[in-house]
Amino acid sequence: xxxxxxxxxxxxxxxxxxxxxxxxxxxxxxxxxxxxxxxxxxxxxxxxxxxxxxxxxxxxxxxxxxxxxxxxx
Numbered sequence: 001x002x003x004x005x006x007x008x009x010x011x012x013x014x015x016x017x018x019x020x021x022x023x024x025x026x027x028x029x030x031x032x033x034x035x036x037x038x039x040x041x042x043x044x045x046x047x048x049x050x051x052x053x054x055x056x057x058x059x060x061x062x063x064x065x066x067x068x069x070x071x072x073x
Contacts, residue, residue: 010039017048017055033057035065 013028022045030039034054047056049065056062 010041013042015055017050017053019050022048031055033061035061 010029011027013024013031014026015022015031016025028042030041031045032038033040033056034052036057038057040055040057045055047059047062048054049056049062054065056065
């Protein structure tokens with residue numbers, strides 16, 4: 001377990017999400033999943049929505065958010 005997983009150290013980053021890339025506005029080590037509230041280390045960040053400017057911990061969380069917004073859940 002590293003220091004990002006156990007809640008010690010690190011700080012929340014601020015990002016601008018684009019199509020296939022993101023830009024760091026404020027340095028940090030993690031972002032927060034919009035669905036689960038879990039901290040996502042930047043090295044593990046793979047899922048986000050550029051229009052909503054939201055990050056997701058995994059594909060399941062991204063799908064859950066999409067379904068919520070479409071009223072299908």
